[in-house]
Amino acid sequence: MTTLPLTSKRYSVADPAEAIELCFEKGWTDGLPVVPPTEERVRAMLDAARLRPGDQVAYIAHRAVSVTAEKVAINAVMAGCRPEYMPVVAAAVEGIGEPVWSYHGPGTSTAGAAVLTVVNGPIARELDINAGDNLFGPGWRANATIGRAVRLVMRNVCGSRPGTLDRGTLGHPGKLSYVIAENEAESPWTPLHVERGFRPEQSALTVMAAEAPHQFYNQLSNTAEGVLTTLCDDMRISGNVMGQPQYMLVIAGEHMRTIAKDGWTKADIRRFVFEHTRNSHAHLRRTHRMAGPVKPGDETLMRPLVESPDDILVVAAGGRAGAFSAYIPGWGSKRSSQAVTKEVKR
Amino acid sequence: MEILDPTTEAMAQSIAYAPRPASLEGKRVGLIENTKFNSDRLLAKIGDILKAEYGAAETRMWRKHNSSVPAHQEIIEELKRTCDVMVAGIGD
Numbered sequence: 001m002t003t004l005p006l007t008s009k010r011y012s013v014a015d016p017a018e019a020i021e022l023c024f025e026k027g028w029t030d031g032l033p034v035v036p037p038t039e040e041r042v043r044a045m046l047d048a049a050r051l052r053p054g055d056q057v058a059y060i061a062h063r064a065v066s067v068t069a070e071k072v073a074i075n076a077v078m079a080g081c082r083p084e085y086m087p088v089v090a091a092a093v094e095g096i097g098e099p100v101w102s103y104h105g106p107g108t109s110t111a112g113a114a115v116l117t118v119v120n121g122p123i124a125r126e127l128d129i130n131a132g133d134n135l136f137g138p139g140w141r142a143n144a145t146i147g148r149a150v151r152l153v154m155r156n157v158c159g160s161r162p163g164t165l166d167r168g169t170l171g172h173p174g175k176l177s178y179v180i181a182e183n184e185a186e187s188p189w190t191p192l193h194v195e196r197g198f199r200p201e202q203s204a205l206t207v208m209a210a211e212a213p214h215q216f217y218n219q220l221s222n223t224a225e226g227v228l229t230t231l232c233d234d235m236r237i238s239g240n241v242m243g244q245p246q247y248m249l250v251i252a253g254e255h256m257r258t259i260a261k262d263g264w265t266k267a268d269i270r271r272f273v274f275e276h277t278r279n280s281h282a283h284l285r286r287t288h289r290m291a292g293p294v295k296p297g298d299e300t301l302m303r304p305l306v307e308s309p310d311d312i313l314v315v316a317a318g319g320r321a322g323a324f325s326a327y328i329p330g331w332g333s334k335r336s337s338q339a340v341t342k343e344v345k346r
Numbered sequence: 347m348e349i350l351d352p353t354t355e356a357m358a359q360s361i362a363y364a365p366r367p368a369s370l371e372g373k374r375v376g377l378i379e380n381t382k383f384n385s386d387r388l389l390a391k392i393g394d395i396l397k398a399e400y401g402a403a404e405t406r407m408w409r410k411h412n413s414s415v416p417a418h419q420e421i422i423e424e425l426k427r428t429c430d431v432m433v434a435g436i437g438d
Contacts (some may be wrong), residue, residue, distance in 0.1 A: 009351040019349050028352050037350045062416060065354060074352040105414025156352040291383060336412045 006039060006053050006070055023078065028156055030148065030176060034078035045073035048083035049090050049346070057090050058097025060158050062104035067093055071157045072149075079149035085127060085142055087346050088205060089149045092117050095207035095340040096150070102337045106209030107160045111240065112168030113331030114175040115150050116210035116248060118315055120193035121203030123344050124181035131181035133319035135250070136174070136213055136326075147177030172212040180317050186253070187316035188260040195266065196341040203346070208248060208313065208339035209331035211239055218255065219323040224262035227255050228269065231327060232276035236305065239329025241279065241289050244304070246311040246330040246339055249273070252318025255325045270309040277305040307334055367431060370400040376429035377405055378421065380413040392433055 013019045019036035023029050035041070046053060051069035058067040069090065076089045096103055096115060106113035119129050130140040138144060160166040168175070184191050193204035218230040231249070239245055249269065251259065259269065282298035284290035290303075306312060311334055318325065331337055367373060375396055377389040386407065393405035406429065408421045417425075417434070425432055 006350060009355060010348045011351065012348055015347065019347065022349070026353075036347070037352060038347060039350065042350055067354075070350075071352060071354060074350050078352060102414060105412075109414065152352065157354045159354075332414070333412070336414050 004053050006042060008070060008074060027161070028078070028152075030151060030155065032176075034152075035080050037074040037077040041077045042070070042073045044083040045076050045081070045086045046070070049073075049086040051086075051090065057093045060097055060103045060107075061099065062102075063158055065158050067097065067153060067157050072153055075152040075156055076145075076149040079152050080141070080145040081149050082127075082141070082145075085146050085149075087344050088119060088123065088127065088129075088142075088146050089153075091205050091342045091344045092146070092150045092207055093153055095205065095342045096154075098340045098342075100338045101207065101209065101340045103158065105336045106331045107154060107158060108165055108167055109332060110167050110169045111211075111331055112171040112175070113209035113211070113337075114172060114178045115147065115154075116174065116208045116328060117147060117150070117179045118192055118206045118208075118248075118313075118317075119179065119181045119203070119344070120184065120191045120205065121198070121344070122201065123203035123346070124184070129179065129181035131183040131185075131317045132253075135180055135252070135318045136178075143179045143181075144177050147174075147179040151175060151177065174210070174212055178210070180250070180315070182315050183253075183256075183317045186320075187256065189266045189314070189316055192313060192315050193341055198341065198343065203344040204341055205344060206313070206339055206341045208246060208328075209337045210248065211329045211331065213250065213326040213328050214238060215324050215326050217324055222258055224259040224264040224268075225272070227258055227325075228272050229276065231325065232273055235273070235327045236277045236279060237287075238305075238327065240332055241284065241305065243333035244307050244311075244335075245333050245337075246313065247306060248313045248315060248328040248330070248339075250315050250317050250326045250328065252322065252325050253320035254323045256316050266314040267309075269314050270312045273312055274304060274306065274309040278302040279305070313339060370396055370402045370431065372401065372403045373430040374428060375402045375405045376425045376432035377407040378417050378425075378432060378434035379407055379409045380435070381410060382413050389433065396433075 053070035055069040127142045129142045154160040198204045216234040218227045281301040282294045396402040
């Protein structure tokens with residue numbers, strides 16, 4: 001257990017109710033009440049991740065901000081995390097500090113990105129991070145508080161406050177928390193973290209700057225091609241069509257079983273979706289997404305929605321029942337921000 | 347009871363701003379384009395005004411890698427060598 005001093009400024013309050021109100025008054029919350037960050041709770045958080053208060057978890061170059069473990073721990077306490085969630089929170093903060101995630105863009109942009117976080121490996125099951133029913137909805141402490149902690153770090157440490165350095169025009173509810181696990185127990189496919197270079201028994205998470213989930217319906221087809229044809233038709237015009245961001249596909253139980261029954265792998269899904277989500281230049285021009293009048297040849301000149309099939313991240317998650325899945329456009333463009341996968345260190 | 351401050355307390359930082367020129371007469375102006383649609387046209391127009399109305403000697407435009415990052419080092423180095431003032435900005 002660390003006995004190193006905590007250096008944050010201290011405020012004296014009469015009781016927890018006053019502490020909660022002080023956090024509101026100071027502008028430290030996301031609009032919901034927080035758990036008062038006492039020294040004892042903050043130390044428990046640091047110890048659970050074996051971090052020292054002064055350890056640098058991330059450095060946000062464009063803001064010249066060093067994010068220390070002490071600040072991450074304080075915000076994790078406020079978010080309502082249990083101490084054992086701290087390694088996950090720290091890995092997510094590490095991820096958004098990576099140069100290719102490019103914090104300043106998604107942290108600030110009018111396009112209003114949230115930090116979509118997918119947790120893989122044993123820790124997801126140990127912490128009961130939901131991978132099933134009501135995937136993006138409320139009801140699971142780990143899902144609700146881990147993402148909340150990351151957003152509080154962005155707000156309180158990195159300066160991403162709505163209206164000043166967070167200029168999201170609309171934002172979306174995922175900016176409160178946007179954490180899911182992959183349903184590795186029932187998935188027939190290679191888990192996301194393994195596709196991205198980790199071993200199955202390692203715990204890792206992937207952070208992607210992302211829009212809200214877009215749900216699509218296919219309650220008719222019992223083939224992989226049928227389900228994915230519907231997906232592609234829904235997805236073809238979505239997100240920043242001209243920007244070519246990365247995308248995440250979240251395939252829930254019924255669709256997962258239908259697609260897997262036909263023997264399709266995640267790589268097959270990526271290839272099919274890449275091929276079937278292209279738009280003609282003529283359509284993009286007619287709908288005022290691509291600048292300029294339609295030119296000869298534009299009807300057959302096709303622009304892919306993403307740069308490459310590898311820019312489509314596929315995750316098996318969501319309830320067993322219901323013929324719905326979702327696609328999630330990444331923020332902006334791949335050129336501006338890319339998904340990052342980090343080991344959860346314990 | 348005591349609670350801890352979750353924010354980064356501001357550390358004293360001094361930023362060395364280059365001295366502002368008294369006039370743009372005869373100055374070489376660098377324009378940093380942020381890749382957003384029409385930003386090149388807007389900056390070219392600003393450059394024309396700086397030449398016609400403020401007597402700037404010349405303008406030259408650079409293009410950043412993308413709109414959400416600072417100008418990359420090569421741009422900064424070249425600007426330092428070849429320009430007296432620069433214009434940059436971001437807008438949607």
